[in-house]
Amino acid sequence: MSGQPAVLVTGGAGYIGAHACKALAEAGFSPVCYDSLETGHREFVRWGTFVHGDIRDQAKVRETLRQHQIVAVMHFAAFSLVGESVADPQKYYQNNLAGTLTLLAAMREAGCNRLVVSSTGAVYGEVPSGLVSEARECKPINPYGASKWMVERLLADYRSAYDLTAFCLRYFNACGADESGSIGERRKSETHLIPRAMMALQGHLADFAIFGDDYPTPDGTAIRDYIHVTDLADAHVSALRLLLKGHKGGSFNLGTGSGFSVRQVLAAIAAETGREVPRTIMPRRPGDPAELVADPSRARRTLDFLPARSDLRTIVRSAWAWHQKAHPRIS
Ligand SMILES: NC(=O)c1ccc[n+]([C@@H]2O[C@H](COP(=O)([O-])OP(=O)(O)OC[C@H]3O[C@@H](n4cnc5c(N)ncnc54)[C@H](O)[C@@H]3O)[C@@H](O)[C@H]2O)c1
Incomplete structure (x- = not known):
């Protein structure tokens, strides 16, 4: 104890x-x-x-x-x-x-x-x-x-x-991932956008799909928080x-109260890594809304929740540092 x-x-x-x-x-x-x-x-x-x-x-x-x-x-x-x-x-x-x-x-x-x-x-x-x-x-x-x-x-x-x-x-x-680089996202079956995009860059995934580019959003792709x-x-x-x-x-x-589209996330990954994620466009998946962004004001009031690391650049930078360590590039 x-x-x-x-x-x-x-x-x-x-x-x-x-x-x-x-x-x-x-x-x-x-x-x-x-x-x-x-x-x-x-x-x-x-x-x-x-x-x-x-x-x-x-x-x-x-x-x-x-x-x-x-x-x-x-x-x-x-x-x-x-x-x-x-x-x-x-x-x-x-x-x-x-x-x-x-x-x-x-x-x-x-x-x-x-x-x-x-x-x-x-x-x-x-x-x-x-x-x-x-x-x-x-x-x-x-x-x-x-x-x-x-x-x-x-x-x-x-x-x-x-x-x-x-x-x-x-x-x-x-x-994102801890700044120490010792823990991060690692799953046998990965479904999340940022790790999948990074695994595609590293040659661990043959394809990276954008599900839907015809949503009523500024660039046609779905927006998330x-x-x-x-x-x-x-x-x-x-x-x-x-x-x-x-x-x-x-x-x-x-959540942060700010949404980013799939294309905005991919652009942030390209800016960080210097490489474009190879991609294909697939139809929308049933049940995926065009936009899902939190109103975080309740957590801000009660939990003093002021996310300090949730800007896209910090997220992508920390995730990329983790991925380079966890899944060394194979292509
Ligand atoms: N990752 C996300 O974006 C996200 C979003 C919303 C909610 N969540 C929730 O957050 C929690 C953690 O998610 P994560 O992304 O870290 O997933 P994860 O799979 O990395 O972690 C889940 C952990 O729970 C353990 N576990 C599962 N069933 C167990 C059981 N019966 N007994 C003991 N251990 C068990 C697993 O071995 C694993 O270590 C989950 O409840 C998930 O539903 C995750």
Whole structure:
């Protein structure tokens, strides 16, 4: 035991969870990473202790909470591929929904009542152009988004019925990498724009597709809100500090309030790397809105959320530094 308050980080060996472990350690907490390593990486666990386990193992979670005298849980463990969730919804509801229920049961048994949960902009479903605020009704259109929305719904009931306090943080497009270059985005199956574009530049992907260039946007490609992973990690620490002061939590968007089109992101990558990403144009994917940009004002007010690293240049620079190290060029 380090003497610093211990925080359980489920999914702490994954992309965002690893950055949260680093932010926690820097803020004076002792992270305990709890991960099945199904999509995570043991070498990402560089801050704090590692426990190899599944969140669906209630006894193991409960014992870990007790053994490490955990004061709060940050819950990142989930599956998050939209297409896979459509093909295999059971996998998503079992892990993201049933897994969270098991985690909550273990927390109740261990007397731990503070939680910060990963949610997503995908809870909103199809949205018209303009900033999306938390006041908008959530109507997810795929099992992944639905599993996250169900977790938010059940947490509202747990908050009222039990002594639980919980923040649900709805990330928009998480991207970038820690400045140390030791952790970043690495998945067996990569679907995100920036890593795919960089992997195409490095020769790891035969093709890079832009899905739709006929949207009603200035350059015809879809607009998204990109948020640096270190800014996300810092927001989790702010939420944790509020919980420790007695805040009840709630749902908050984590985005910048500014959108960039696919072509603008590719231009930023070309400016950073000196090379154009080879690309093909494919039809729009069903359910992809023209624009998805967060209204971050609620998080700004409550969490003091002022993303410092989420300008496109810093995002692309940090991601490229990570990719060059993690996936050396093969072409
Ligand atoms: N990456 C994004 O842009 C984004 C956007 C919105 C929300 N999110 C959410 O953020 C969270 C983290 O996403 P990420 O991009 O870091 O994904 P990731 O796959 O890199 O990390 C998830 C981690 O959870 C672990 N895990 C999964 N199921 C588990 C289980 N049953 N028990 C224990 N560990 C388990 C995995 O091994 C992995 O280390 C997820 O909940 C995801 O839905 C991500």
